[in-house]
Amino acid sequence: MATTSLSVARPGIVLSARARRFWRQGGIELALVTLVLLAAWATISVTIPRPDRYLPSPLSVVLSSGDLLWKGILPNYVGQTLWRLVLGSLIGLALGIPFGILVGLNRHVSETFYPVLNFFQSISGIALLPILMIWWGTTEKTVFGVIVYTCFFPIAFTVLTGVRSTPLIYMNALRTLGASRLRIVRDVLVPGAMPSIATGARLSIGYAWRAAIAGEMLAGRRGLGWMIFSAQQVDQTAQVILGMVLIGFLWILLDRYVLRPIESDTIQRWGLVQR
Amino acid sequence: MNRARRRQILLGAIPFLTLGTIWQMNAVYGWLAPIHIPPPMAVWGAIFTLQDSCAGLVDALQQSPGCLFTSHILSSLGRVGLSLVVGLPLGVAFGVLAGMHRRLANALEPVGVFANAISGIAWVPLAIVWFGVGWLTTLFILLNTVFWLVFFNTLLGVRGVPRVYENGVRTLGGKRREVITQVYIPGALPSIVTGIRMSMGFGWRALIAAEMIGGDRGLGFMLFVSAQEYKTEEVFLGVLVIAVIWMLTDRACLVPLERWTIERWGLVWRPT
Amino acid sequence: MKPKLVVRDLTHHYPDEYTGEDVHALERLSLDVDEGELAAVVGPSGCGKTTLLNILAGLLPYRQGVVQVDGVAVKGPGPDRGVVFQEHAILPWRTVARNIGHGLEIQGVPRQERERKVGEFIELVGLTGFEDRYPHELSGGMKQRVALGRTLCANPVIMLMDEPFAAVDAQTRITLQEELNRIAIATRKTILFVTHNVDEAAFLGDRCFIFTRRPGTLKATAAITIPRERRIWKDLVSDPAFTRPRDEILELVRAEVRVGDD
Numbered sequence: 007m008a009t010t011s012l013s014v015a016r017p018g019i020v021l022s023a024r025a026r027r028f029w030r031q032g033g034i035e036l037a038l039v040t041l042v043l044l045a046a047w048a049t050i051s052v053t054i055p056r057p058d059r060y061l062p063s064p065l066s067v068v069l070s071s072g073d074l075l076w077k078g079i080l081p082n083y084v085g086q087t088l089w090r091l092v093l094g095s096l097i098g099l100a101l102g103i104p105f106g107i108l109v110g111l112n113r114h115v116s117e118t119f120y121p122v123l124n125f126f127q128s129i130s131g132i133a134l135l136p137i138l139m140i141w142w143g144t145t146e147k148t149v150f151g152v153i154v155y156t157c158f159f160p161i162a163f164t165v166l167t168g169v170r171s172t173p174l175i176y177m178n179a180l181r182t183l184g185a186s187r188l189r190i191v192r193d194v195l196v197p198g199a200m201p202s203i204a205t206g207a208r209l210s211i212g213y214a215w216r217a218a219i220a221g222e223m224l225a226g227r228r229g230l231g232w233m234i235f236s237a238q239q240v241d242q243t244a245q246v247i248l249g250m251v252l253i254g255f256l257w258i259l260l261d262r263y264v265l266r267p268i269e270s271d272t273i274q275r276w277g278l279v280q281r
Numbered sequence: 282m283n284r285a286r287r288r289q290i291l292l293g294a295i296p297f298l299t300l301g302t303i304w305q306m307n308a309v310y311g312w313l314a315p316i317h318i319p320p321p322m323a324v325w326g327a328i329f330t331l332q333d334s335c336a337g338l339v340d341a342l343q344q345s346p347g348c349l350f351t352s353h354i355l356s357s358l359g360r361v362g363l364s365l366v367v368g369l370p371l372g373v374a375f376g377v378l379a380g381m382h383r384r385l386a387n388a389l390e391p392v393g394v395f396a397n398a399i400s401g402i403a404w405v406p407l408a409i410v411w412f413g414v415g416w417l418t419t420l421f422i423l424l425n426t427v428f429w430l431v432f433f434n435t436l437l438g439v440r441g442v443p444r445v446y447e448n449g450v451r452t453l454g455g456k457r458r459e460v461i462t463q464v465y466i467p468g469a470l471p472s473i474v475t476g477i478r479m480s481m482g483f484g485w486r487a488l489i490a491a492e493m494i495g496g497d498r499g500l501g502f503m504l505f506v507s508a509q510e511y512k513t514e515e516v517f518l519g520v521l522v523i524a525v526i527w528m529l530t531d532r533a534c535l536v537p538l539e540r541w542t543i544e545r546w547g548l549v550w551r552p553t
Numbered sequence: 554m555k556p557k558l559v560v561r562d563l564t565h566h567y568p569d570e571y572t573g574e575d576v577h578a579l580e581r582l583s584l585d586v587d588e589g590e591l592a593a594v595v596g597p598s599g600c601g602k603t604t605l606l607n608i609l610a611g612l613l614p615y616r617q618g619v620v621q622v623d624g625v626a627v628k629g630p631g632p633d634r635g636v637v638f639q640e641h642a643i644l645p646w647r648t649v650a651r652n653i654g655h656g657l658e659i660q661g662v663p664r665q666e667r668e669r670k671v672g673e674f675i676e677l678v679g680l681t682g683f684e685d686r687y688p689h690e691l692s693g694g695m696k697q698r699v700a701l702g703r704t705l706c707a708n709p710v711i712m713l714m715d716e717p718f719a720a721v722d723a724q725t726r727i728t729l730q731e732e733l734n735r736i737a738i739a740t741r742k743t744i745l746f747v748t749h750n751v752d753e754a755a756f757l758g759d760r761c762f763i764f765t766r767r768p769g770t771l772k773a774t775a776a777i778t779i780p781r782e783r784r785i786w787k788d789l790v791s792d793p794a795f796t797r798p799r800d801e802i803l804e805l806v807r808a809e810v811r812v813g814d815d
Contacts, residue, residue: 449642454632
């Protein structure tokens with residue numbers, strides 16, 4: 007492999023700047039891979055016995071989506087899952103962020119809580135689900151409980167470490183300007199924790215998404231998770247695949263176009279304090 | 282052990298001691314029913330209930346039905362181990378290849394991103410369709426998680442190895458094999474170890490979930506069955522075991538391994 | 554006496570990544586390096602010196618011209634042409650000793666003999682006592698000694714050096730130059746040394762090849778006749794046998810830079 011420049015564009019073909027970027031960022035490979043996978047999927051689907059059960063063709067998946075959309079079921083399920091995610095995450099973040107900041111302010115307090123936060127983070131929300139099901143049965147409360155729990159610990163932990171790793175020099179600088187403790191919290195620690203808050207929020211919401219799906223599956227509440235679980239039980243594999251594809255796309259949309267931009271913007275704006 | 286460390290340990294123990302005390306007091310004073318919060322002794326006793334007809338170490342290792350407690354633990358750990366043994370080399374191999382060939386990376390990355398976006402647990406119903414309820418399903422879920430995470434991190438690591446290292450080895454007469462084994466794999470090792478750590482974290486969670494929904498053995502399955510029978514003490518036991526296993530694996534093995542690799546490579550280790 | 558390295562009418566251009574236009578790096582370049590000679594290549598930035606070195610090393614394919622080492626055309630990288638890069642190309646996860654012995658390891662030299670040779674070269678580059686250190690524990694100058702040791706230990710036919718002392722501080726640089734001189738005397742290796750620093754080129758080179766600005770070609774050749782053994786900085790700074798050719802080279806290079814500025 008040569009080190010320096012090799013001609014990329016074929017001589018004689020003049021590409022516009024956008025086309026060149028598409029080519030270079032792997033757009034061609036993406037399109038190719040998608041086509042190949044779809045083709046392989048369709049081929050396997052028609053060659054195996056009982057495709058309805060094992061691998062419905064892409065066409066039947068699309069058709070079943072049309073059916074569900076028409077009946078309004080699909081938007082309902084998507085809405086339910088998203089609603090749980092949003093509400094549960096908000097509660098979890100609203101509890102976790104202040105907790106992380108407060109605990110992070112004092113060195114001794116943070117050292118006290120660090121191990122126990124770590125411990126509860128090791129118990130994933132999903133492992134907690136059976137306990138909640140014994141307590142609250144298969145209710146909305148159970149699923150929300152799991153989501154809030156799953157969201158709380160990662161963000162509390164991340165914010166805690168973020169606050170603790172604020173460089174001492176910034177706080178000292180403000181003290182030499184005569185700032186009070188409260189002022190230091192307001193002007194240094196909270197802004198300094200913003201990048202951690204952004205990253206922690208993104209992580210937490212990611213975990214919460216998985217918890218929401220799992221919670222629906224096990225606690226039997228209507229939603230995307232429930233849809234793929236129950237569809238499997240009645241051999242409606244097309245719906246299972248449809249649900250999976252939706253889950254995948256929804257997450258990609260949420261992560262790439264909502265969460266990551268917010269994270270980058272926050273870090274850019276507040277990234278005065280490097281982790 | 283210096284003073285700071287000692288203080289950290291003492292302080293860190295306080296919440297646990299407090300919780301433990303409240304827990305025991307609850308058993309004595311009965312604030313919440315035992316079905317909600319079982320007494321600590323009952324949780325401890327559940328070990329023996331589950332192991333009651335266990336004949337000994339050999340019996341336990343063979344996972345005979347009398348030794349439920351150990352056999353569930355062994356099942357889960359065994360699956361994790363198997364997924365590492367298979368998924369780790371595959372993930373590293375593909376990651377190195379993709380790191381060296383941009384086209385392959387461009388082709389595989391979107392597939393991986395999508396597979397990961399359909400988080401481990403959402404794969405369970407389809408896995409049940411294909412493999413039925415049982416160990417193959419859980420293994421599949423685990424492999425799915427481990428492979429892609431190791432792949433992505435290896436890819437990242439290989440990309441981060443300065444090209445000049447490869448050039449240096451090639452001017453010493455190294456061919457493709459030397460370049461891969463003596464430059465890219467060692468160079469990407471810190472990232473690979475991070476990948477192992479991440480895949481263990483996510484994989485362990487996905488395993489428990491998969492065992493709950495589509496398994497017939499293992500800690501997740503034990504949690505699910507015990508919950509159905511309202512045997513809260515068994516559920517508590519299972520949760521505690523899960524937490525302890527993860528903490529031991531992560532803090533005692535993976536984090537030191539990560540730190541050793543990174544520091545030896547002369548980089549700066551940032552705790553996460 | 555047949556020259557060790559022969560370059561004839563080497564022309565190289567490549568399309569720029571962003572504008573798509575052709576960059577003419579080298580234009581009909583011809584030069585020879587004799588066995589045991591230390592030839593310095595000096596010229597303004599962008600004159601193609603590094604391109605030449607990469608072509609000689611076999612890291613960059615060429616289409617027009619003749620490039621031969623010992624009469625054999627250069628096709629790809631190999632241990633016959635050792636390279637010391639500007640950035641530290643030594644592997645951070647290997648100790649000093651294992652880095653220096655890396656070439657021999659690849660060549661399959663058995664362990665005992667390898668360790669013996671490595672010991673010799675550790676001494677030669679002045680790193681005794683640092684065998685088991687890792688690169689991140691070393692200073693910039695020491696890292697380059699390791700790089701030097703690694704290339705020498707692999708016993709190449711010719712050694713190519715791409716501004717190896719550019720990244721160290723001035724004092725270390727002078728020390729390393731004198732070290733390289735000493736090593737050149739001891740090993741009598743054929744060396745092609747690329748630099749943009751005229752003092753360095755004049756100090757080290759038996760002959761200096763002065764390049765034009767892009768497209769690079771040979772502008773002039775200067776011979777420094779001071780014998781190697783007498784090349785010590787504190788003696789040379791006032792020796793006209795050094796300062797005169799050095800000043801001429803400087804003027805020639807400057808002229809190229811000035812033309813570029815217009």
